Amino acid sequence: MELDELRIFQAVLQEDGVTRAAARLHRVQSNVTTRLRQLEDKLGVPLFLREGKKLIPTEAGRRLGDYAERLLSLAEEARQAVASAEPAGSLRLGAMESTAASRLAPVLAGYHRRYPTVQLELQAGVSNDLRRAVLEGRLDAALISGPAGDERLDEALVFEETIVLVAAAGQRELSLRLLGETTLLTFGHGCAYRQRLEAWMQRQGVQPRRLVELGSYHAMLSCVASGMGLALLPQSLLDSMPLMAAQVSTHPLPADLGQAQTTLIRRRGLRQPALDALQRLLLGEEN
Incomplete structure (x- = not known):
């Protein structure tokens, strides 16, 4: 019929x-x-x-x-x-775990107050997986590290991150020799911060003794604090966890590696009022 x-x-x-x-x-x-x-x-x-x-x-x-x-x-x-031009329905958002932990809580709280009829779903993951999920339609948008590098996607810069090496408390400096003798604590292969650290060490001609993959930043920081190894983290995450940050030391990276952009990616040309509203909040275009 x-x-x-x-x-x-x-x-x-x-x-x-x-x-x-x-x-x-x-x-x-x-x-x-x-x-x-x-x-x-x-x-x-x-x-x-x-x-x-x-x-x-x-x-x-x-x-x-x-x-x-x-x-x-x-x-x-x-x-x-x-x-309708009014935000409604469901919105599937992906984000790196560090972004979800340190950046999104006030934004999503404000979004929920303003648009209570939108059913927002948040999925944490590494940048490569999130980018793929947006392209395949499993997510409406995602917050990833760096530019998308895909003409099928629109992107908007929403955060600038300072990236630091994190070691146990009391570690005053990190030499190349120490980097080669230590264990690196990272997420999986699709993690942009892991790729950044590996590229930097390769450029220095250093190979880590061991690499351990972990599933959360809380676990990663706990292992760093206990002296198990080093990790690469955004400073904003440490700022959001002051008690944990007090148990570790931070060390700057070279300028070209110590700054990272977090971008919101979405399918090019896709009109979605609920996502448009979230993007405006992320960009500070709405109070």
């Missing part, structure tokens, strides 16, 4: 005949009659008993009338939801 056929059927049912239904729909009577017959042929049952020019709904016609009303109402609701 097509929605247009249901609209014609509903008009005939409500107007008690083809003539007034055709006037209401701004159609010629022959078109209304033809479309009504086609609907009956599709369903395989008569919807009206015909007595001259009078149409009397059959039992099947009355039952279909209830469904037609609900289906047409739902279709109109869907049309308004899609066409």
Whole structure:
């Protein structure tokens, strides 16, 4: 069944005949009659008993009338939801764990207060995986490290991060020799900060003795504090965890490695009011 056929059927049912239904729909009577017959042929049952020019709904016609009303109402609701400029529906956002932990709480709290009807879902992950999820439609947008580097994506710079090496408390300086003898604590291969650290060490001609992958920054900082190894973290994350930060020492990186951009990526040309509103908050365009 097509929605247009249901609209014609509903008009005939409500107007008690083809003539007034055709006037209401701004159609010629022959078109209304033809479309009504086609609907009956599709369903395989008569919807009206015909007595001259009078149409009397059959039992099947009355039952279909209830469904037609609900289906047409739902279709109109869907049309308004899609066409509306007001944020609504669901929004699937991805973010690096460091960004989720240190940057997003006040933004998302403000967003929820302003747009309570939006169902926001947050998924943490590494940059490469988040970028892939946006491209494949599993996420509406994501906050990743660095530029997207893909013409299929729009991107907006939302945060500037200072990246530091983190070691156990009391560690005064980090020599190349020490870097080669230590254990590095990182996320998986898709982590942009891990790639940054590995590139820097390779440039220095240094290979770490051991590399251990961990699943959370809390675990990573705890291991660093206990003297297990070194990690590369954004300063904003440490600032958001002052008690944990007091148990470690921080060490600057060279200027070209010590600054990182966090960008919001989304499919190019995709209009989504809920995402547009979030982007405005992230960019500080709304208070």
